[in-house]
Amino acid sequence: MIATKTKKKPKARPRSVRRRLKPGISDDLKELQKNKKLGVEELMKLATLMRDAKDDETASHYSDEFMKGFYGTK
16 A cells, blocks of 8 residues: 655635625625715814805705715715
């Protein structure tokens, strides 16, 4: 009988988080990141810009940005 040498298995490398997550989970994380709410300071800046706007179109734009930031669609 002939004895054969067995090769040692290389140590496993730690996988990245991207590989470990299922596709549905990573999509959910991307969606949560995209729907991030604005902080209080940023909302206050938008409110003052909306208040100090010269015309209705600019005020409407800042109002939309404020709502997106408040509800988390920005």
